[in-house]
Amino acid sequence: MKSKRVGLAIAAFLMIALTSVGALAVTKKATIRVEGMKCAKCSGSVEKALKATAGVEKVDINLEKKEAVVEYDDEKVTEAKLREVINGTGFKVVEEKPDSQ
Numbered sequence: 001m002k003s004k005r006v007g008l009a010i011a012a013f014l015m016i017a018l019t020s021v022g023a024l025a026v027t028k029k030a031t032i033r034v035e036g037m038k039c040a041k042c043s044g045s046v047e048k049a050l051k052a053t054a055g056v057e058k059v060d061i062n063l064e065k066k067e068a069v070v071e072y073d074d075e076k077v078t079e080a081k082l083r084e085v086i087n088g089t090g091f092k093v094v095e096e097k098p099d100s101q
């Protein structure tokens with residue numbers, strides 16, 4: 001019976017530890033409009049450049065809407081940096097945000 005209680009204590013500890021780790025790593029989501037992407041090859045190169053950037057966790061490019069949806073670690077990279085990376089691929093970031101219109 002004692003070992004069962006220890007097991008419960010460990011489980012509770014792990015749950016608290018995991019929850020606090022999750023709270024520390026802040027994942028932010030940015031929707032960035034990109035001008036000039038015309039086909040899968042274009043969006044592919046933007047996607048590749050973003051994924052090669054430290055702190056970027058997920059990249060989703062919508063060719064139709066000309067948007068790059070990027071999930072990133074707020075402590076490792078900024079949205080400004082993501083825009084720089086996209087501009088560095090030769091495609092142009094549209095400064096206004098589509099959802100603020």
Ligand SMILES: [Cu+2]
Nearest residue numbers: 038039041042
């Ligand atoms: Cu293309």
